[in-house]
Amino acid sequence: MSAPRPPLFLERESYRHRRLVDASRIVPVFGMILFFVPLLWPQPEEAPSALAERGIYLFVAWGGLVAATAAISVRLQSRLRDEAGPAGETDVL
Amino acid sequence: MSFDLLVSVSLVYVGLLFVIAYWAERRALKGGVRWLRSPLVYTLSLSIYCTAWTFYGAVGYASRSGLEFLTIYIGPTLVLIGWWWCLRKLVRIGRSQRITSIADLISSRYGKSALLGGMVTVIAVVGTTPYLALQLQSVTLSFGVFAEGTPGSFPVPDQRATAVWVAVGMAVFAILFGTRNVDANERHHGVVTAIALEALVKLFALLAVGIFIVWGVAGGIGAVAERINASPLATIPLDRSRWLALIFVSGAAILVLPRMFQVLVVENEDERHLATASWAFPLYLAAMSVFVIPIAAVGMSELPSWANPDLFVLTLPLAHGHDLLALLAFLGGFSSATSMVIVAAIALATMISNHIVLPLWLSLRAEAPGNLRLVLLTSRRLSIAGVLALGYVYYVWSGGGRELAAIGFVSFTGVVQVMPAVVGGIFWRGATRIGAAIGVSLGALVWAYTLFLPSFGPDVILPARVFAEGPFGLGWLRPHALFGIEGLDPVVHAVIWSMAVNCTGFLLGSIASFPTPLERLQGAQFVNVFDYSRGPRGWSQSKAEAEDLLIMAQRILGPLEAQDLFAEEARIQGKAGFLPDTTPDFLDRLERELAGSVGAATAHAMIGQIAIGTTVSVEDLMAVADEAAQIMEHSIQLQAKSEELSRTARQLREANQKLTELSVQKDSFLGQISHELRTPMTSIRAFSEILMDGAGMEAEERQRFATIIHDEAERLTRLLDALLDLSVLEHGQASLNCDTVRLRDVIARALAATGSVQPGAGMAIRRDTLDEDILIHTDTDRLAQVFINIIANARKYCDAAEPQLRIVATRRGGSVAIDFIDNGSGIPVQSQSVIFEKFCRLSDQSAAGSAGLGLAICREIMQKLGGSIAYLPGQGGAAFRVTLPVGISERAA
Secondary structure: OOOOOOOOOOOHHHHHHHHHHHHHHHHHHHHHHHHHHHHHOOOOOOOOOOHHHHHHHHHHHHHHHHHHHHHHHHHHHHHHHHHHOOOOOOOOO | OOHHHHHHHHHHHHHHHHHHHHHHHHHHHOOOOHHHHOHHHHHHHHHHHOOHHHHHHHHHHHHHHHHHHHHHHHHHHHHHHOOOOOHHHHHHHHHHOOOOOHHHHHHHHOOOOHHHHHHHHHHHHHHHHHHHHHHHHHHHHHHHHHHHHOOOOOOOOOHHHHHHHHHHHHHHHHHHHHOOOOOOOOOOHHHHHHHHHHHHHHHHHHHHHHHHHHHHHHOOHHHHHHHHHHOHHHHOOOOHHHHHHHHHHHHHHHHHOHHHHHHHHHOOOOHHHHHHHHHHHHHHHHHHHOOHHHHHHHHHHHOOOOOOHHHHHHHHHHHOOOHHHHHHHHHHHHHHHHHHHHHHHHHHHHHHHHHHHHHHHHHHOOOOOOOHHHHHHHHHHHHHHHHHHHHHHHHHHOOOOOOHHHHHHHHHHHHHHHHHHHHHHHHOOOOOHHHHHHHHHHHHHHHHHHHHOHHHOOOOOOOHHHHHHOHHHOOOEEOOEEOOOOOOOHHHHHHHHHHHHHHHHHHHHHHHOOOOHHHHHHHHHHHOOOOOOOOOOOOOOOOOOHHHHHHHHHHHHOHHHHHHHHHHHHHHOOOOOOOOOOOHHHHHHHHHHHHHHHOHHHHHHHHHHHHOOOOOOHHHHHHHHHHHHHHHHHHHHHHHHHHHHHHHHHHHHHHHHHHHHHHHHHHHHHHHHHHHHHHHHHHHHHHHHHHHHOOOOOHHHHHHHHHHHHHHHHHHHHHHHHHHHHHHHHOOOOOOOEEEEEHHHHHHHHHHHOOOOOOOOOOEEEEOOOOOOOEEEEEHHHHHHHHHHHHHHHHHHOOOOOOEEEEEEEEEOOEEEEEEEEOOOOOOHHHHOOOOOOOOOOOOOOOOOOOOOHHHHHHHHHHHOOOEEEEOOOOOOOEEEEEEEOOOOOOOO
């Protein structure tokens, strides 16, 4: 007798949860791309200086990443609370 | 501002920290207040990442290298927002294994290895010492600023004396609040609360200075942007290799810096706090660095060129006459330095006492541990003092005149040597102790040679000649140009080489070596931490006396805690008093509790000393494996049993169905038989009554009636004979008289018996007597009976105008098939399945003399003879195939 097969599709809740985890994993990749942009900037002797603008770019990117992470983490956190109980001992994947 | 005022403000601030820490400890003891354990406090405690290096050094760094200073915050930002990848797992492991430090993590992962724990501790101490010196230097410098800024008001203090006092103050704080309890895994609420407060102070101070500079001095954002673009900062080129390397190093450092590990993992109350910190801490970092470039740009344009840019945060407000703001900035810098030093000292002290002092102490004293609690606390207190003393020595030795950022990177790169072993250990089960030891030691050697020793400057440790020509004149071994690769920045050079050597050694060593059983067990526990809720079953036998264990536990945990633990366990086991049975479960739990105080390796060794007298043996592990195997076998057995049960149920269902069918058959059989018996009986009775009454009956008529009665009686007899025959056959009581005979003869006998061979018999018989020349060993009479029945049926029911019967015998292997095929209309498909049933008559034609038992009897006979009889469809008429085993192998010629 074979073990019962897992269902092909997940419940809506677990599906949302997994996509949130996906999003949470992908944010640092975007972060890397954003923070590696300075590698492409021309050096000051090649182009007129724009240090202030560059600084603003970096902090705007930073803020965007923080906002995205906050949006995802807050949702993940409420789910962690639902599923993990007070000690947070169970895995949620 | 007087020096006295500055000192008193500092003392008041330190006093406030003491009070806060003391209050938090008290509240936590009483059950605590919620916000002491809130995600906010956790996030703020992470801010010890921002040390004085950040507070003062970032501005100096920015004024020398432009935007590059951001790398040390971008790295941690990426790690934090990617918390689901790595940090979450690290925190889960730290909680489930009761990890006390980064050294404990590595030691525990690699089979509770004392050697690795010691190695990591040494690297951490060596790597952190410059960093501690940096904090002392920054606080001393900031004192000096006030002295210089207000000439004449007080004498310039002796810098070394200041550093001593700062170091002593921090040591006292760390000892008071960091070593109150021996369980390092317990949260230091006092310390954490105090550093959370300091985090707020330094953020507030830096933001205040930044806002003052941007809006108070420069005149708004637009003006600041213009100043920035016009300042010398804007012409500083971005070193791309440093940008990448420093992001990597700082990202790795936040995972493995001893103090960061302490607040991130050890002090973590709840995994969910990490979710908050994942965005709140990057936000904190961004806030700490957003005003750095403006401060640097304004400072460079307003202050004389000899001013130390590391101190712009202080000197700019002072230059504009804002003493209070400068004082706030001073407190911010002071906070940054003190919080870092305190946590780093506690973390290092835990590592030193657990991974260096205790193993040595235990190995020197072979007898049962004495008062370990005192040993532990003393060694931790001494370690804190020792670590700070080391920092002071480094400060004095390095001259205290170097820029802050450079010292920071020396420290980071050293500590990061631990990273491959950590990350490899929690994601790769194949990582072994030998691989980790090789990787960490090689990496550390390369780091020491290429960055740490050169950082003292030429002719301090390494002679200047080595820098220029390499050791012993070997040019390819120059510390800043290994293998002749020149032109790289020293830090990038050290990072690339140390990481390459480290990772290669780690991977090759792991692949080539074989882990011990305990290592493999721990590896599985770490890598699959989300699959295991329980710890490993280390102890499977228990010769330990509970009393001995209690004595030892009291010495380590303290009497009250140990007694509570034992009493609770006894209660769980359903016993009264303080001495539970030393079950493997209890030993595991006790070991984990002890591990929280003295580290996994030591706890394991100590329990081992009492419980078995040795560490975990292969037998124990085998027992663990056996247990798992038993469980698996048990479940396999269960599954087999349930399969068997369902099979039996299926068989029962089938049997039940068969019984029901049989019951129906029996009922219909009884109905049929009474009908069959009744019909002739009725006519016999009726005609015998006529005969009895008919006195005047004619002789001819009487003769006719008597014949009818006789015929009916005969029919009854035949029916009863057939029934008897069937019953005998069905109940297996018929005996067989077997002899060897030619098939041809049996068929001939059957044909003769049915009168089919006489001329004018009305049916043509086609047969090939050559084919029938087969010797068979069987009950001839019974077989002939079957043939007779079939032939008689054919004669009776064949409705063709010129009826003919073909008899074909075919030998197939060990059996022979005899087909009887007539040329009539055959048997309708829907009836083919029932013709072998009892009392089955398809039509009423020439029903007389037939009870419908013939084919049923044939089937029984053929079963008895080991053969079969079946209807053969598709032959152009009714066709029956009789199959029977030959019984003897040779065929007659």
